[in-house]
Amino acid sequence: MLAEERLARIVEVVEREGTATVAKLAELLGTSESTIRRDLDKLDQAHRLVKVHGGATAREAAHLSRDLTLSERHGLHDEEKRVIAGYAATLIEPDDFVYIDAGTSTEALVACIAETRALYVTDSVSHALALAARGCRVTVLGGELKSATEALVGPDAIASLERYHFTLGFWGANGITSQAGFTTPDRSEAQVKQVSMEHTERRYVLSDASKFGRTGLVSFAPFEYAQILTAGTVPDEYRNFENIVEVGR
Structure with missing residues (x-):
């Protein structure tokens, strides 16, 4: 078996099983464990899976227990994110005071924003730079910089949010269920998400359909607390909820 074929088979198995x-993997592919370990190193570096002790996990599964870096997330449901972002950007009016959460779903939104008369606030350093480059007025929260997601967290970020009252806001989530609500792996980011949502009038969570039925480590808002803008194949048990908008259908 050629090396590239073996790498593709490894990714196929890990994505199908969630973890391996x-x-x-060595038994399935008829090769040595040392070869598989080298292959997992390459695939992890290429952000095609996440290497863990003793094996590997699919990126979707790993994203529930820890925040993947922005580069690790790129390529995950990019087309769905672009569709959702294009619709979300049309919701912004000239007089809005807009909060934008950190993450790749909201990164796609920033790339679609054409309304430069609104005022924007974000906890993401990279989003702030992108908004400023588009000619938008933008304020960045204070706080401690979390390198994996480029988000600002901690007491200073919370204190900044307490002063604001947003007309409109957009968030990402690692998992969504009707029982646990919106979830994320990190407590500090969950707190920023929770407080920013509490200070926003119209709340939207941007999420591709793969997040439904998945639960991260920390809840930051109840399921009914925001409109969910989604694309992709939504599980049947979530199709009839009034707060879910399937974009592009």
Whole structure:
């Protein structure tokens, strides 16, 4: 078996199963465990899966227990994110005071924003730079910079949010269920998300359909607390909720 074929098979198995051990992959592919370990190193570096102790995990599964870096997330449901972002950008009016959460779904939104008369606030350093480059007025929260997501968190970020009352806001989530609501792996980011939502009149969560039925480690808002803008194949059990908008259908 050629190396590229073996790498593709590894990704296929890990994505189908969610996780796989080195021993299982070696047995399935008829090769040594040392070869599989080297292959997992390459695939992890290429952001095609996440290497963990003793094996590998699909990026979708790993995203529930830890925040993937922005570069690790790129390529995950990019087309759905672009569709959602294009619709979300049309919701912004000239007089809006807009909060934009950190993350790749909201990064796609920033790339679609054409309304430069609104005032924007974000906890994301990269979003702030992109908004400023588009000619938007933007304020960045204070706080501690979290390198994986480029988000500002901690007491200073919370204190900044307490002063604001947004007319409109957009957030991402790692998991969404009707029981646990909107979830994320990190407590500090969950707190920023929660407080910013509490200070916003019209709340939208941008999420591709793969997030439904998944639960991260920390809840930051109840399921009914925001409109969900989504694209992709929404599970049947979520199709009839009034707060879900399937964009492009």
